[in-house]
Amino acid sequence: MDNPAAHALASWAVSLPLGIAYSGGADSTALLHAAAARWPGQVQALHVHHGLQSAADDFERHCAATCGALNVPLHTGRVDARHGSGESPEDAARRARYAALASLASGQGVRDVLLAQHADDQVETMLIALGRGAGLDGLAAMPPEMMRHGIRFHRPLLDVPAVQLRSWLVAGGVPFIEDPSNSDERYTRNRIRHRVLPAIAEALPQFRDTFARSARNAARASALLADLAKIDLANVGVPPSISALQALSRERCANALRHWLRTAHRAVPSEAQLQQLLAQVDACRTRGHSIRLKVADGFVEREGAELRWYNVAP
Template identity: 40%
Template sequence: MAALAPPVAAIRVAVRSALTGVPADGPVLVACSGGADSLALAAATAFVAPRLGRTAGLVTVDHGLQPGSAERAAEVARWATGYGLAPVEAVRVTVAGRPGGPEAAARLARYEALAQVARRHGAVALLTGHTRDDQAETVLLALARGAGPRGLAAMPPRRDLDGVPLLRPLLAVGREQTRAACAVLDLKPWDDPHNVDPSYARSRVRSDVLPALVRALGPAVVDNLARTARQLAADNAVLDDLAATALAGSRTAGGGLSVDGLAALAPAVRTRALHAWARELGAPSAALSHRHVAALDALVTAWHGQGAVHLPGALCVVRREGRLVTATS
């Protein structure tokens, strides 16, 4: 018997590990664009899931942004059905008119569609093909934005997507491994031209910035960036727990938060508590920025009678009688 090719083995092991502990009372779905990463993931899941007594399906999203996109989505769906995946679904989404730039709008539309399909089929998990290279790129983009530890933690291996667990099994697998796996399995991936379009920041990082770092610092830089994200994610989890406890202890009987209670906290804990409180009030996470949290923090630490802090979601917070409260409280 021929030995299993290392790239194929690595991806199958990653999928098996990701599915450990996931309930088996529904299908797992792979989000697949037809690119090498998601195609290799889909093939591995089609192999691994039945051997774990699970059903595995696939969903592909047509963003309608390129000529022939509907045909490509249909081709991915046909391949998946022939490969033994079920259920299989191709979904068309509308990107235009959504908030943010083109990348953000497409991502929002895609994840909304993925969550809807997953819920419709009773999926117990949704798998995406983000790799170690994607993680390294995300860290670099976060650095360029001046993001804090939360942003530098990049993509978590697991998160909730509107009630559906979203898993990223390949965050420790390199992009070169997914391409090698496709070659071994005779899979024909599609290369999205958007991935090399210099009008997109991630494309510039992928084609110019990360290769320059590899040339200057060696190939280990990709894994080191991804490892930095993992380390920061672990630190963030501890800080988030501390912030949750601090937030609970700062609440006042009449509503709002105690200024004195907040002032006694370490800055890193206090700003996280304020960030969590703002989300609790209804501020959308995607629109809540550092400047909003800094303005809330100034109500505690640099009070000089300033007016309300305006948060995304048409929210206002004021300092009143030693408390932070919403303007209508």
């Protein structure tokens, strides 16, 4: 039985040397083996020690043993991934992980890092986005490539089901870690994995392929909306002119404002905040009309004929 990760990497273009985000779990183990075989001597394993479990030191020792057997250098970064008040533990851990991986990669002169997220992870991400009422960006789920902290991250396994990766490991007697946190159903993703996906598989056996197609369609539509927003903002201006925004249809105005806030200020408004802002822009027809609305972690205010965003209200 061939490693399905190897098939996924066969036509994947990356710059060398290459980093592999390696946790020691089943998915990253299959990916590491495939990458080490495809690019011998050019692979660096990057391991993040989260410090969230007592077994984290054992995970690191397992990773060191595997990398030694494969003649792959292992680089470990330790992070404090504890979440703050009101913060999702999954989000806090993810942010800490990407920052640590980027730091490790940069330290080794690596510009490209492969991640082992697979087809089941993609479906879980889409379902979480649906549960949050996300728009097209959320429904597009995880992109095959992205830039973060100056590093290009790749997800070559998004079309590969988890069961295929695990089956290859078991058939070949390849050791990997069973992370006990993956069975902890306090986490939304784990509840979806253990309760929802089996039910979907029974009702819709081809769901991985169809969900992946929907994610790609959402990504294309999202890209078109971004292109439209750039065209509108070129006419509206940055910061945007209120009168020019009023000349747009409500949906195009919303699209332009959302794109401006996200790209210029990394501020993502909630649906309620965006609707309030649209109403205020539409109502702003007199010189004395003021606008001051909370948006994300800052404020949108009227300044003369334009809108401005401040992370702290002046």
